[in-house]
Structure formats: C-alpha cells, structure tokens
Amino acid sequence: MENLWLIIGKADNVPIVMMIPLFAYYSWLAFKQATANDRLIADGKYSELQEEGKDRIFTWPLLTRNEFLCAILIMVILTVWSVALDAPLEQPANPAKTPNPSKAPWYFLGLQEMLVYFDPWLAGVVFPTLIIVGLMAIPYIDKNPKGNGYYTWQQRKFAISTFVFGFFALWLMMTFVGTFLRGPGWNFFMPWDRWDPHKVVAMTNVDLHQFFGIRSSLAAFFFGGFVVTAYFSLGALFYYWKRNAEFFKKMGPVRCGILIFLFLSMISLPIKMILRWTFNVKYIWVTPWFNI
Amino acid sequence: MPAFFDKMKNSLLKTQVWKSMFRHGYEDSPRNRYLQVLDNVWLHLHPTRIPRHGAYIRFTWCMGGITFLLFLVTAVTGVLLMFYYRPTAEYAYNDMKYLEFDVPFGMFLRNMHRWAAHGMVIAVWLHMFRVFLTGSYKPPREFNWVVGVILLTTTLLLSFTGYLLPWDQLSIWAVTVGTNMARAAPLLGHEGPFGPELGMKPDNDMRFVLLGGTQVGPPTLLRFYVLHCVFFPLFLAIFIGVHFWRVRKDGGISGPL
Numbered sequence: 145m146e147n148l149w150l151i152i153g154k155a156d157n158v159p160i161v162m163m164i165p166l167f168a169y170y171s172w173l174a175f176k177q178a179t180a181n182d183r184l185i186a187d188g189k190y191s192e193l194q195e196e197g198k199d200r201i202f203t204w205p206l207l208t209r210n211e212f213l214c215a216i217l218i219m220v221i222l223t224v225w226s227v228a229l230d231a232p233l234e235q236p237a238n239p240a241k242t243p244n245p246s247k248a249p250w251y252f253l254g255l256q257e258m259l260v261y262f263d264p265w266l267a268g269v270v271f272p273t274l275i276i277v278g279l280m281a282i283p284y285i286d287k288n289p290k291g292n293g294y295y296t297w298q299q300r301k302f303a304i305s306t307f308v309f310g311f312f313a314l315w316l317m318m319t320f321v322g323t324f325l326r327g328p329g330w331n332f333f334m335p336w337d338r339w340d341p342h343k344v345v346a347m348t349n350v351d352l353h354q355f356f357g358i359r360s361s362l363a364a365f366f367f368g369g370f371v372v373t374a375y376f377s378l379g380a381l382f383y384y385w386k387r388n389a390e391f392f393k394k395m396g397p398v399r400c401g402i403l404i405f406l407f408l409s410m411i412s413l414p415i416k417m418i419l420r421w422t423f424n425v426k427y428i429w430v431t432p433w434f435n436i
Numbered sequence: 437m438p439a440f441f442d443k444m445k446n447s448l449l450k451t452q453v454w455k456s457m458f459r460h461g462y463e464d465s466p467r468n469r470y471l472q473v474l475d476n477v478w479l480h481l482h483p484t485r486i487p488r489h490g491a492y493i494r495f496t497w498c499m500g501g502i503t504f505l506l507f508l509v510t511a512v513t514g515v516l517l518m519f520y521y522r523p524t525a526e527y528a529y530n531d532m533k534y535l536e537f538d539v540p541f542g543m544f545l546r547n548m549h550r551w552a553a554h555g556m557v558i559a560v561w562l563h564m565f566r567v568f569l570t571g572s573y574k575p576p577r578e579f580n581w582v583v584g585v586i587l588l589t590t591t592l593l594l595s596f597t598g599y600l601l602p603w604d605q606l607s608i609w610a611v612t613v614g615t616n617m618a619r620a621a622p623l624l625g626h627e628g629p630f631g632p633e634l635g636m637k638p639d640n641d642m643r644f645v646l647l648g649g650t651q652v653g654p655p656t657l658l659r660f661y662v663l664h665c666v667f668f669p670l671f672l673a674i675f676i677g678v679h680f681w682r683v684r685k686d687g688g689i690s691g692p693l
Contacts, residue, residue: 156606159554170562173494174569190692197691200485204472207491208479214498215505222509222555226547233536236529237608239651246609249599251557251592256613265628268617279585282568283578291571293690300571307568434622434629 148335151324155232160250160323167316177295185298193294244328244341253322254315260330261416263435271409278406282307285403287394302391310410349426352419361430368429372436375412379404481680483688490689495570499563503591504676506556511669513549521601523661525654528603553595560591572690580682583675590672597664603657611660612652618643 152161184193201207248256258267290299297304325332327339352371353364383400386392392400419425429436448454449461460471470484489495520539521531535542564584567573573581600611619625623634624642631641638650648655683689 156554159551159558163558166558166562167565170497170565173497174566177494178569193692197487197489197693199488201488201491202466202469203482203484203486204469204479207482207486208473210491210493210498211501214493214501218502218505218555219509222506222548222552225551226544229547229551230536230543231547231550231602232604232606233532233602234605237525237603237605239608239653241605243605243609246613248610248613249596250554251595252614255617264617264620265622265625269621269625269628276585276589279564279588280582283573283575283581286574289574292574292693293570293572294692295570303571304569311565433633 147327147333147337147339148324155229156250157323158229160319163316167312174295175297178297181294181296182298185296197293245326245330247322247326250319250323254318257318257322257326258413261413261420265434266436271413274406274409278410281402281406285395285399285406287399306407306410314410314413349420349424351427351430352425353430355423355425361432364430368427368431368436372429376405376408379408481684483684487689487691489691496689497562497566499559499566503556503559503563506552506559507672507676509552510549510556513545513552514665514669516545517549518665523601523658525603525657528601528657532602532604553598556591557595560588564588570690574690577682577686577690580679580686583679583682587672587675587679590668590675594664594668594672597660597668600652600657600660601664608652611656615643615646615652615656618646 151157181193184190247253255267255272258271261267262271286303288300288303290296291303324335327333327337327343328341329343329345331343331345333339333343351364351368353367356367358364358367380401383392383397383404395403416425416428427435459475460468462468473479473482473484517535520535520542522528532546535546539545567581567584596611596614600607619631619638619641620628621631621642622629623631624636625631626636626638626641626643628636636642638644644650646656646659647653648659
C-alpha cells in the first residue's frame, strides 16, 4: 500500500485525487436537478420551468456578488494550496537517463494508457484528433431539441449516457489507471503491490488471425481488413435496419454516418480492452504499413 | 469622527477627477444598477439583467468564470516568473533553484502558477461537463461549443508546453513521451503509416519540427518557451474574447426555451 500513498502524495497527482470528490459532487448535483426537472416535466409543468427562465434579475449586485465570492474562495484555496504544497522539481534533465516508468503529464495519461491497446499512430494521433473533432461535432449531430438550457435525464438519455461513458468510463478511468496502477515497464500493479522493476510478465499476446490458424501475411492482411471493414459495416447495416426509426429519420444519413463512425471508434477501445484481457489479442489487422 | 469621514467622502465624490472616472452615483436605484454594469469596462461583458437561474451557482457551477480566473492567475504569475527564468539548457534548471531559494516568494509564485494551471484543466473539464448536461450547446449556441473545444485543447497544450520549462527529469521525459507520438503520425511521422513512403525520416518529420531536433534538447526548450509564453496565451486570449462575445450574441446564458 505504501507505494500507492507515495503516488497519491506526489504533488503533481494531487489534482487527480481532487477530481474524484469534485466529479462525484457535481454529478450528484446535476443528477439531483435533472430528476427535479424531469418530475416537473412529467407532471406537465414545463411552462413553470420556462416562466422561471424568463424571470430577469439585476446583474449588479446579484450575479456580480456571486462571482466575487467565488473568486475569493478560489483565490483562498489556491493560496493555501500554494503555501502547503511545493511544485515538483526533480534532478536536472538528463537525456541519457530514462526513468522507469516515464509518464506524460497527468492529463495525458489516459492517452498513454491507450498505448497498451493501440499503436501510437492510433492512440497518440488519430484518437486524440477524433476526440477533438467528435466533441466539436456534438452540437451538429444532436438534433434533439429538448433539454436545451436545463438539467434533464429523461429527455436526453442517449446523449448523456454516451458522453458520460466516454468521459468517465474511458477518459477519466484510463487516467486513473495510467497514474496509479502502471509501474515500471508500464506493467500493471495493484495498489497494494510493490513496484518491482524486475517484474516478469509473460508475453502471450497473439494477433487475431493467428486464432484462426492463418499463417501467411497476405491472408492475414485480407482477414484483418475484412474484420475491420465488417465492424464498421455493421454500423451501416444497423442504420439501414433502423433508418425509419424516429431518432435516425430526424438526423438524416450524413449525421447518422458521422455519429455511427464516431460511436464505433469510441467503442472499439473497450472492445479491444476486453479482447486483450480475455483472449490476449494484440492486433486485429496486421499490414506492412500499420497495425490496428 | 464618522461625520468627518462622511464629509471627506462627499467632497471626494464631487471632484472633477472622481466624476471623470465614475460617471454615476452610488444611490441604490435601478438606474444605477444598470449603469454599474454598463459603465464598467470589466463588468460590461455581462448583460444588465440576467435570467434568475444565471446567478445560481448550482446551475452554472461558476466553472467558466473559475477557468477564466485561473487563466488570469497563470498570466500574472507567469509574467513574474519570466523575470527570473531563462529558457536555455545552461540556465533553466538553475533558475528554478534560484526561484526556490533566492527569489523572495519565488517558490510561492511557481507553486501558484503550477497549481492554477492544473486547476484550470480541471475547471475547464467541469465547465464542459456542465455545458453538456444543461444542453447549452444546442442551437443557437453550436458554434460557441466549438470555440469552447478549441479553448479546452489550447488549455491542455499550454499546460503541456509549460511542463517542459523546469528542465528537470520529470519535465524532459514527460515531454519526450508526449512528443514521441508525433513520429507515429500518419503520413507526417517517420514511424507512422505511410510516413517512410513519403520520405519521412527522424530529421525531417513532424516531430523534428516540433522539437527542433531529433530528441528533446535545448532547441525544444526554446520552442516550447515561445509557444508557452507568447503563442498559446495570445491564441487563447483571442478565442476567450470570441467565446465571451458569442455568449452574449447567442442570447446570453442558456435557459429553458
């Protein structure tokens, strides 16, 4: 356990530890208001919500007062934090001495953790790009006019659960794993384990095509290509099957295509994680130029 | 005694100098409440009146404002740190020690800069979370959400470029891990898909441009310093301006339609 305390005690990891109560608190706060609003809407009292939204109050002093108090509180916290805890400074930079493990800044550890499951060109370049582009695309994909400007769960179940899954279960969870559970050699250590730099881990990973007895690299190329294409084609098939559903009809084919592509890309991460944990699968598609 | 201060105050408020700066009185009237916001360059970002829920901390979490406040803190402490810091491999680490042991409040300054930066990352994530949960990205605010994503990305890049500057083992290796990704970039990295086919080599690919060399070295320090102190703060400030302006132009704080 002492190892865990050591990592938690690292000054740079304090923000990650702080995030747990913060995100828990704000999720609860949002959920509480969402349930209250949902109940109001279920009782047919949406107009009450609207009325409240139309009620105008003076910015000075009612808003500026809150902003001012907020600023003071944050400055007090920041000052205490800065007095109590020193920013880390290790030995001078030495390009000849690689620390083990070498870790990125804490807010990128989710991406570094993704490197376990995907090659750098995917985990370090394509997926970050997709995350940014995907976030930007949200308002153009989400055609649900409801839930604009108030907390709700009942009216936006798909949007909220997808976002929360990506943000909490993937991004934040991976950050925690990368920070607290990855030791020397980027090996997995439970919190109570000692970080043993000599830990031996059997390399039992195999590529998916080897499961099917495919030996030639050409056959493996076509097999992997088929699997990856099939995975995304399933999305297209799903759309074709459900094209008349209210949800898809409202969005139109282009939005649906983008949504399904982004969704499948996101889900490919947990799929690959589970394949790795259960079947030791390393790559789905092996080619001379890239591996997926 | 209070009478004396009242007299002083009244005569001060009547001077031409005072009146030239503050154009309205302090009587608590609706007119003055409007003017308090309208006549103040800092406060005029606000509308004079807002929906009731706009002042509820449980609704906004105040996270956008906290992000902005923390940005201002990093800007002020950052400028002060620049007085003591030289972005060269010879001096950078020594200047950190100088800040820690010799500069009055140097360590406090550096702590505040670092913790405000970390806090800013958390606050900007929470702000995004809040805006998502209230559906505030929906029309007519779609584009401001896009601007927000740009700001979020820039915040992370600002924090990342600043991470290298202490020039210690922690920073150089964290940045090595981060920038190693660039060599795997498709087409543009020498280890990325189709990179070698396009003639990418360790000394001419995207990573080389980023680092100013084939590994994290003195040119990288200078590059990251310029990006951290000049380019990204300016970029962020411009988009903060757009973000705030769009909040007003898109109809103020979101609320039930």
